[in-house]
Amino acid sequence: MQLSEFVRIRRDLHKIPELGFQEFKTQAYLLDYLNTLDQARIEIQTWETGIFVRIKGLHPEKTIAYRTDIDGLPITEETGLSYQSLHPGMMHACGHDVHMSIALGLITYFVENPVNDNLLFIFQPAEEGPGGAEPMLKTEIMKLWKPDMVIALHIAPEYPAGTVATKPGLLFANTSELFIDLTGKGGHAAYPHNTNDMVVAACSLVTQLQSIVSRNVDPLDSAVVTIGKITGGTVQNIIAETARLEGTIRTLSPESMKKIKERILALIRGIEVGYQCKAEVDFGSMYHQVYNDEALTNEFIDFTKSSSGIQFVKSREAMTGEDFGYMLKEIPGFMFWLGAGSEFGLHHSKLNPDEKAIETAITLLSNYIEYKIN
Numbered sequence: 001m002q003l004s005e006f007v008r009i010r011r012d013l014h015k016i017p018e019l020g021f022q023e024f025k026t027q028a029y030l031l032d033y034l035n036t037l038d039q040a041r042i043e044i045q046t047w048e049t050g051i052f053v054r055i056k057g058l059h060p061e062k063t064i065a066y067r068t069d070i071d072g073l074p075i076t077e078e079t080g081l082s083y084q085s086l087h088p089g090m091m092h093a094c095g096h097d098v099h100m101s102i103a104l105g106l107i108t109y110f111v112e113n114p115v116n117d118n119l120l121f122i123f124q125p126a127e128e129g130p131g132g133a134e135p136m137l138k139t140e141i142m143k144l145w146k147p148d149m150v151i152a153l154h155i156a157p158e159y160p161a162g163t164v165a166t167k168p169g170l171l172f173a174n175t176s177e178l179f180i181d182l183t184g185k186g187g188h189a190a191y192p193h194n195t196n197d198m199v200v201a202a203c204s205l206v207t208q209l210q211s212i213v214s215r216n217v218d219p220l221d222s223a224v225v226t227i228g229k230i231t232g233g234t235v236q237n238i239i240a241e242t243a244r245l246e247g248t249i250r251t252l253s254p255e256s257m258k259k260i261k262e263r264i265l266a267l268i269r270g271i272e273v274g275y276q277c278k279a280e281v282d283f284g285s286m287y288h289q290v291y292n293d294e295a296l297t298n299e300f301i302d303f304t305k306s307s308s309g310i311q312f313v314k315s316r317e318a319m320t321g322e323d324f325g326y327m328l329k330e331i332p333g334f335m336f337w338l339g340a341g342s343e344f345g346l347h348h349s350k351l352n353p354d355e356k357a358i359e360t361a362i363t364l365l366s367n368y369i370e371y372k373i374n
Helices: 005-014 024-034 096-112 133-137 140-144 198-216 254-274 294-305 324-330 356-373
Strands: 042-047 050-055 063-069 118-124 149-156 163-166 169-172 174-183 223-232 242-251 278-282 290-292 311-314 333-339
Touching (some): 005 096, 024 042, 024 050, 024 096, 050 096, 063 096, 063 324, 063 356, 096 118, 133 324, 149 324, 149 356, 163 294, 169 333, 174 198, 174 223, 198 223, 198 242, 198 254, 223 254, 242 254, 290 294, 290 324, 294 311, 294 333, 324 333, 333 356
Antiparallel strands (some): 163 333, 174 242, 174 278, 223 242
16 A cells, blocks of 8 residues: 555545535545455445445454545635645635545555454545534444444644644534524615614624623633624615624533523524514534543553654644534544644635645554554
8 A cells, every 4th residue: 555645635635625415526536446445345335425434354343433524615725736626616625635535545554454343434524514423323324333432533734744632531612603684674874763773783792792701601611602704784875674693602511502502592682672673593503522532532642652753742622613523422432633734724725734644644543443453
């Protein structure tokens, strides 16, 4: 197995980013590669645009799983790379192309180097939204091939290649989308007394939402309420009849998430009365926190520290959202950060991960899985 081959694969995948549950070219590319491997050793099942791949063990007693996400983001790429996105307005700006190439490298290695136990590789769509992990967990395939432990990684541009970072316990936050639609009464800018202005209502609501974290969340806890987008009105001399706020909620505890949503609903009821309007709230998709199994994570940390060429860093919890948390809620396992030094961070149009990280991950994880099995 030539590790350099998976850099080429990563670049191929980088050219064809697709949004959640629309990863048709990506799925086809992955299946084409998988079909070049020894079919006597593997079983392949598809679900929506995702794929399950099971490598049958020689004398199986348990199953170890590796999950990779496969979708891209609605971002116009500005890297200028020779292999940049061919899909206008879409980019692998979160490193899922790197994640997939690592998964294919691990599959190739274990097809060529059989182990006793079963291995399950999960190519999951829609991690960036609306979320593919939870529905994949509920499939009959997953119930039939349910693993005893599950592993995932995420590239970390802030760490150089060759670095691994993680921690036991909470790693990523609980997250929820937030969409608020306000409807009042529009009219001529010269006659505001005959209208109910939703731009004014929206501005007031944004200000009030900022009080939730500072006044309703325990200072020793952590939470974020961010409004990232506001739309309202049509032209400068018409008072807006509607406005829409779009944002995100992130908390380190499920209890804080519940409290924040209750406060948002209470504040919106006040906006309805105070600005004589109608409000509709949609919390969209919610991702469960990523909580690493204590024993398995500590074992992995010890293994990583003893591995040559790897620099281990104990990370802090992050407000990042990841629907891998749903898998860890049901199956023991862990996620870790894989250093992939880039000047630009995740979800940036110029993200350019260091491809040496691919070899680091394939080598580390193949050694770790063999260690766990043998």
